[in-house]
Amino acid sequence: MLSKKVEKALNNQIRIEAESSQVYLSMASWAEVKGLEGIAGFMYDHSDEERMHMLKLIKYVNERGGHAQISELKAPKTEFGTFQKMFEELYQHEIFVSKSINDIVHITLEEKDYATHNFLQWYVSEQIEEEALARTILDKISLIGNDKGGLYLFDRDLQQINVES
Numbered sequence: 001m002l003s004k005k006v007e008k009a010l011n012n013q014i015r016i017e018a019e020s021s022q023v024y025l026s027m028a029s030w031a032e033v034k035g036l037e038g039i040a041g042f043m044y045d046h047s048d049e050e051r052m053h054m055l056k057l058i059k060y061v062n063e064r065g066g067h068a069q070i071s072e073l074k075a076p077k078t079e080f081g082t083f084q085k086m087f088e089e090l091y092q093h094e095i096f097v098s099k100s101i102n103d104i105v106h107i108t109l110e111e112k113d114y115a116t117h118n119f120l121q122w123y124v125s126e127q128i129e130e131e132a133l134a135r136t137i138l139d140k141i142s143l144i145g146n147d148k149g150g151l152y153l154f155d156r157d158l159q160q161i162n163v164e165s
């Protein structure tokens with residue numbers, strides 16, 4: 001059985017994962033209308049992944065005798081300026097998510113909830129991967145600079161990342 005404190009923290013994370021899914025969906029749509037197919041595909045996939053993170057939390061909360069709450073979500077922005085800025089935002093967003101996961105891990109220790117602590121390790125590893133991937137992408141972007149041919153290849157590269165993941 002989850003303590004009220006852990007249940008509340010997990011419910012907050014359910015909302016964060018749902019909002020992350022919306023943020024990346026909005027990025028996907030922005031990239032798609034700009035003709036950046038590879039980037040759009042990457043963001044659509046990422047949006048699906050965040051929904052999966054959310055569902056995993058919902059199932060866990062309900063399985064442990066809690067009640068997963070589906071709440072209203074903050075609307076994501078719809079304009080991202082440049083694809084460089086958009087990926088910088090993605091990176092910052094993942095750092096924010098990692099911090100939020102770490103805070104819950106901390107709460108589970110305070111509450112001596114070792115089952116939830118164990119469950120959250122999957123998210124801890126996932127965040128390490130997501131931050132690393134975002135950093136790799138930002139490194140690639142800084143190599144391209146304003147080169148149009150570079151952007152073309154970068155967009156194609158991201159399509160490749162989609163296929164592999």
Ligand code: OFO
Nearest residue numbers: 017020053097130
């Ligand atoms: Fe991007 O890992 Fe969930 O939010």
